[in-house]
Amino acid sequence: MIQSINPANNQLIKTYQEISDNDLSLILKNMQSAFENWKTCSFNYRASLMKAAAEILRSKREEYSQLMTLEMGKPIVQSRAEIDKCAWVCEYYAENAEKFLLDELIQTDASKSFVTFQPLGVVLAVMPWNFPFWQVFRFAAPTLMAGNVGLLKHASNVSGCSLAIEEIFSEAGFPDFVFKSTILSSSRVKDLIANPIIQAVSLTGSVPAGKSVASTAGFNIKKTVLELGGSDPYVVLEDADLSEAVHTCVASRLINGGQSCIAAKRFIVVEKVYDKFVEMYVDYMKQKKMGDPIDESNDIGPQASVKLRDELHDQVLRSSNSGAKLLLGGFIPDLPGAYYPPTVLADVTPGMPAFDEELFGPVAAIVKAVDETDAINLANKSVFGLGAAVFTKDTAKGEKIAREKLNAGTCFVNQFVRSDPRLPFGGIKESGYGRELSIFGIREFVNIKTVVVK
Incomplete structure (x- = not known):
């Protein structure tokens, strides 16, 4: 059982049942099937759903802000700002994803040569509690707009936020299994990464968590993006x-x-x-x-x-x-x-x-x-x-x-450091590797494919 505790008073908010191995396996198979359809959908269609998600975030801003504050203690004013930023990143990628992923013609000796950007499949997101909506949406908006499908393993203490985010995508009209939240303990992440259906992993978290995920993903030769600690x-x-x-x-x-x-x-x-x-x-x-x-x-x-x-x-x-x-x-x-x-x-x-x-x-x-x-x-x-x-x-x-x-x-x-959907975000050294946001973020989880025509 996984518990959510209110840090303001140490009172139990809710207890969640961890997903079984059989149910998790079924979700993964359904997500693989959903990907085969989702990757063929037009950018316009994906964008219309992502804009709908932004509208839901704004319309239920207070509900989601209260949930966030209840589960992890963020001041309510900052929770509201976080929801606003999530809506922004949804709209940003709805408006720019197609442009970011246009084929790029390259002059060679061939009659035609170009680079195209193709989605990978099921991408796993292992996300932290400190920005329980923003961290997920800054992953999900570009990942889904690129034609991938996303599986969320959120921090256990914000399970309510995790399920609320899944509901947002569902209410916005995204097809079933294009985005799923799953309630499971961190000890099961290693086996999840090793599952052949998972194609790549994005993690925001501690350095030890990053090393563990990178090690498992590396052994299984899967792409990772890591945003870790900072000083x-x-x-x-x-x-x-x-x-x-x-x-x-x-x-x-x-x-x-x-x-x-x-x-x-x-x-x-x-x-x-x-x-x-x-x-x-x-x-x-x-x-x-x-x-x-x-x-x-x-x-x-x-x-x-x-x-x-x-x-x-x-x-x-x-x-x-x-x-x-x-x-x-x-x-x-x-x-x-x-x-x-x-x-x-x-x-x-x-x-x-x-x-x-x-x-x-x-x-x-x-x-x-x-x-x-x-x-x-x-x-x-x-x-x-x-x-x-x-x-x-x-x-x-x-x-x-x-x-x-x-x-x-x-x-x-002369300003404090912050993230912005228009700018790439990520670190070096033990702060991780890869980039989120902007054109660089959406190109992390795609096959950058070269095509040459004689």
Whole structure:
């Protein structure tokens, strides 16, 4: 049995029956049959259904937002924004998929040669709890529009969201078994990947989960896209607008209660403005309210579970014991639920958990750099490479640093890192490989086929 627990009060929401092996096998066979028909459907037909899904998301925005907040503790205002973004990505691929997958003529010695993009079949998505709708729709919209069919294995604590997403596609008119949610434990994912019907896998999750999925998929020679953890560095140079930088950095650190792979994690500040930045950062963090995520006045809700909250607290304690200065928060409040307050650690250095590990919660690690060169070196001193940002009034210099010097898949200047359907998204190093979104995302799960005619 799989349980969904409300992290705001630790109360049981619902218990779900895990799918049997026989039922799962039947679903896979039906999905294979559905693919044979779906791949022949026109882009216009697929687009009409995807636009219908967008309309359902908007019409039931409050219902889905409440469900999301109930299951994983996201502040309700952010849940609503997530639903809006899901509708956007559906419309984006409905409007652009055909253009992205047009045949590309290439001049050769043959009378005709071209590249065509053909769907693969059943694609498995192993998705996390932190953005329970967005992570799925940013996979599903391009995957289905390309002519594939999608099987979702969602995180167990958001099983209600998983089933709701299947209902959205069904209500929008997608044929049966073009998109299916399945309730099963993570221990069964390995066998699922090995099933010959599964053609490819997309995973968003932890580094250990990514390594496990990549290993199994690799053994079975199946394509994977992995979006894993991050310890995003935000470099603050001495000419930065400190007020703007502080407000942006705090906003990014507290998105989704700090439970985001691309949330700001390490703030690397040159020493000439370090003390002022720390003072302003702590003052602004103090203004952020923690509490019931349904209450729109609260900035952060609980962490997704007591277990995850306690692991975060352990990282804070180990960092403090290693010499980091605890300037704010850093305690487990006497409240029901999985709450953890906005926390600031200063004088963080390499070797501390707050520098080396991903802090998945509302904990800021502030690092002092000697100068710009040292700041960039510290930013890149990480096993992760998902996102990064730099703050400077010299935007030309900021662009050069973002383009040439920061080692990450996505780099921003004077803004916090975020995903956008129009731009490719993904990481390097232990943050994963492959890209989602934009033209690059829809081409991940297709056969890029060369055709040559004499």
